[in-house]
Amino acid sequence: xxxxxxxKRVLLKxxxxxxxxxxxxxIDVAVADRVASDIAEARHMGVEVGVVVGGGNIxxxxxxxxxxxxxxxxxxxxxxxxxxxxxxxxxxxxxxNIDTVVLSAISMPEICESFSQRATxxxxxxxxxxxxxxxxxxxxxxxxxxxxxxxxxxxxxxIFKGTxxxxxxxADPKKYPDATRLDRLTHQEVLDRxxxxxxxxxxxxxxxxxxxxxxxxxxxxxxxxxILTGGGLKTIVSDN
Numbered sequence: 001x002x003x004x005x006x007x008k009r010v011l012l013k014x015x016x017x018x019x020x021x022x023x024x025x026x027i028d029v030a031v032a033d034r035v036a037s038d039i040a041e042a043r044h045m046g047v048e049v050g051v052v053v054g055g056g057n058i059x060x061x062x063x064x065x066x067x068x069x070x071x072x073x074x075x076x077x078x079x080x081x082x083x084x085x086x087x088x089x090x091x092x093x094x095x096x097n098i099d100t101v102v103l104s105a106i107s108m109p110e111i112c113e114s115f116s117q118r119a120t121x122x123x124x125x126x127x128x129x130x131x132x133x134x135x136x137x138x139x140x141x142x143x144x145x146x147x148x149x150x151x152x153x154x155x156x157x158x159i160f161k162g163t164x165x166x167x168x169x170x171a172d173p174k175k176y177p178d179a180t181r182l183d184r185l186t187h188q189e190v191l192d193r194x195x196x197x198x199x200x201x202x203x204x205x206x207x208x209x210x211x212x213x214x215x216x217x218x219x220x221x222x223x224x225x226x227i228l229t230g231g232g233l234k235t236i237v238s239d240n
Contacts, residue, residue, distance in 0.1 A: 005228045007158050009048040009124070011151035012039065013144065013198075014162045016057035016085055018218045026057060027088045035162075036092035038224040039129060043098055047228055048124045050154050051131045052147040053089055055081025061139070075139035079106055082143060086133035087112070099128045105137030105146070117153045124154065144202035152209040159211055160227070161198060162218025167235035168197055184236050187213070197237065212238035 014035060021028030042049050058081030064074025086102045093100040101123045102112035113119060115132060123130050135146040144161075151159045164174075168190075171179040187207035190197055197203065197215055206213055216227050216234040226232035 003229065005042075005045050005047050006230050007047065007228060009050075009154065009156050010042075010158050010160055010228070011050045011052065011147055011154065011156040012160045012162060012224070013052045013147035014054070014218055016054035016081065016143075018162060018164075019053070019085055019088065020057040027085065029088075029092070032088050032092040033095070034221055035218065036089060036096055036098070038222065039093060040096045040098045041222065041225040042228055043127075043129060045225060045228065048127075049129050050120070050124070050150060050156060051086075051089065051129065052143055052150055053082055053085040053131065053133075054143040055079070055085060055135075057081070058084055072139040075135075079134045079137070082135055083108065083111070083133040086131045090131055093129055099126070100131060101128050102131045102133050105132070105134035120150075120154050130154070142199050142202070144198040145205065148198070148202040148205040148209075148211070151211050152205065156211060159206060159213045160224065161213055161215045162224070163215055164217070164219070166217040166220070166223075166233040167215050168195055168237075181233070182235050184238070186239050187237055188239075190237055203237075206237075207239065210239065212236055212240070 019027045019032055021031040055078045059077050061074035061078035065071035090100045090102050103115040104112050105115045107114045132150045135143050167181045169179040169181050173179040187203050190203050214234050214236055227234050
């Protein structure tokens with residue numbers, strides 16, 4: 001396995017649920033600290049890292065709509081959940097002396113900076129981890145779509161999708177023990193087979209911008225850095 005990272009600039013997408021740990025709600029600080037340590041390891045390797053964190057551990061906008069509420073208001077509430085998670089992860093990174101900035105798609109100047117591509121590229125050039133909060137800033141778009149969008153805007157060489165399992169399987173391995181992990185797929189195969197990796201808009205946007213999606217387990221300590229150097233268990237979604 002090469003010591004040099006395969007990718008120099010990447011976007012890490014982590015679900016809000018990943019930060020819950022074994023809790024049923026909220027943020028497990030120990031888990032946030034472990035995810036931060038993996039990001040710090042990547043930074044020490046010289047990899048530029050952007051991060052998008054979901055908000056499902058705090059609130060899901062679709063939950064409001066499913067009970068007859070206004071979807072737009074629900075999605076706005078979900079965006080606020082992603083900002084809470086971004087601030088928590090930034091705190092964990094700063095404890096490790098990793099220079100970090102939170103850029104929000106929703107203007108909240110008293111809390112964090114506002115997102116712009118110009119600010120993103122500046123902070124990356126200064127060696128900072130950039131955490132993107134507030135999703136795309138628009139309702140009806142998931143944080144998966146935000147991850148693909150921000151990856152394209154920052155010029156990421158790959159999207160790292162941290163999940164509960166170590167790749168894409170033929171079926172849910174927790175329900176079907178005989179499910180097998182797929183090593184490599186194209187973006188179109190993911191769409192054609194309806195594989196629940198990222199939502200359709202996110203996969204299509206990644207395909208249009210020729211950005212590979214690498215699916216791995218976010219729960220394996222050191223797994224992020226291992227995959228960055230070409231090892232580890234993962235599924236690569238790429239048209240190349």
